[in-house]
Amino acid sequence: MKNETMFGGKEKGSRRRIVLRVADALSMAVSCLVAAALLLSYLAPHVDPGAVLWFAFLGMAAPFLWVADIVLMLYWVLRWKPVAVVLAVAALAGAGHVTKFYRPSPGRVYSEQKVSGTLRVLSYNVEGFFGSDSLGERGNRMDAITAFIRETDPDIVCLQEFEINRINPFGRFEDSLPEWKYKALFFRHDDTSAGGLGLAVYSKYPLMRRGGIRYPESNNSSMWVDAVVRRDTIRIYNNHMQSTQVDRSDREYLGGMKVLSDSLGEDRTRSILHKLGRNFRVRASQADSIAGRIHDGTPKVIVCGDFNDTPMSYTYRRMRGDLEDAFSRKGRGPVYTYRGLGGVFRIDYLFHSDDFETVDYRSAQPPWSDHYPVIVDLKLRER
Known part of the structure; x- marks a missing residue:
């Protein structure tokens, strides 16, 4: 035994x-x-x-x-x-890449009050003021968004997926924001008699020269304006790059882990990966198109918008070039600007030339769009 x-x-x-x-x-x-x-x-x-x-x-x-x-x-x-x-x-x-995703800030207290002499820029994809995935559920968010802008009090507002239609006609947005009396719009089509969808810049400061690019075979575009701020001329680029085209159904499929139990999971997953792959390529081409203009040597440049790509992407590198990422300078902890795909991606940015110093960076989380706004305070360096 x-x-x-x-x-x-x-x-x-x-x-x-x-x-x-x-x-x-x-x-x-x-x-x-x-x-x-x-x-x-x-x-x-x-x-x-x-x-x-x-x-x-x-x-x-x-x-x-x-x-x-x-x-x-x-x-x-x-x-x-x-x-x-x-x-x-x-x-x-890869330690040098960490601050693209997470920036520790132990023991610091931040104020949302603007520092005297700074320029506050707000960039926000407003999803048409309704949201394409849930038009009936969410209703018209224009009044909530304009109230948020007044409360945030930026000097310059850069909006993506800005839509004018019969519900939100020309003038309604401006009437809610009388202090931002200078504007530049760049829609998908030149005929805006019935409204339009595209990009918008609103400013407390005069906007002078302006232009834009409509990307071929895409609903996306980039625009630029010259803002006269006090005695300085600042070039501002507002961008909306190719979407991932991963829709609400796809996000629910991935988020609900149905991919592990669905008998057709392989086909569905392959379809989602195909969408992502195609649009990686499209965004890269768009970034190449606008990067030459952004990095042409013009001083006092601000680049912002919805890039629909992560900080470890070709699009990010081409758009940023030698500019500063405001998050990497003054971000706090992890910041995620997109609510979809698990809510873990930062795909909205603000870059600037070294003529500026980043004074503050934050991203609020209002529930009115599938994106969160990026709010940055900048100060021109003394030369």
Whole structure:
């Protein structure tokens, strides 16, 4: 009996060691794959999706890969395994990208009051003031949005998906914002007699020269205006880049994890990935079209809008160039500007030339659109 117990214990111990070895081997394989994918994701901003598409998907996954890498590194540190060093190197190699997603600010207290002498810019995709996914449920949000603008008190307002129609005719928006008496509109079509949908800039300061680009085979566009602020002329670019075209049904499908149980999940998932891939390419082409104008050497430049792409994307890099990302300077913690796709993506931005200093950055979270507004206070540097 004693021998049977002894042999049984040895057999159980042997099985346990085998299970642990298999688990370690699988964990090691996953760790190496995560580290490799993370390192490759750092190249995503430099690779045109039109040339190699899968880098764009790695770029979108970069923050999740980084977190997974850190968790796995800590696990292997506790196990005293050398693979922890590989994971640490992968994480440290991308440390410079971290402030694109998260900016720690311990022990600081912020005020929403404007500092004297600063220029406050608000960028907001207002989703047509109704929202295309839930027109009947949400109702007209124009009055709520104009009240928010008055409360926020920006000097310059840049709006995307700005829509004028029979419900919200010309003049209604302006009547609610009498202080912002200068405006520039750039719609999808030149004929605006019945209204239109596109981009808008409203300003407390005079707007002079203006222009825009309507992107081919797309409903998206970019516009620019010159604002005369005190004695300075500031070039402002307002952009709405190609949408992901992942609609509400797609978001519910992914968010509800139906992909794991749906018998047609493979086809549906492939369709969503196809949408994302196509629009990665379209946005990259649009970014190339406008980047040459943005980075033509004009001083005192502000670039804002809904880019529909993450900070680890080709679009972000081309649009930003050598400009400063206001979030990376004065952001607080993680900031997410898009409510869809799990509400974890920052795809709305404000960049500026080094003529400006970022004084404050924040993103409020009102419920009137599928995007959140970006609000930035800037100050011209003394030369």
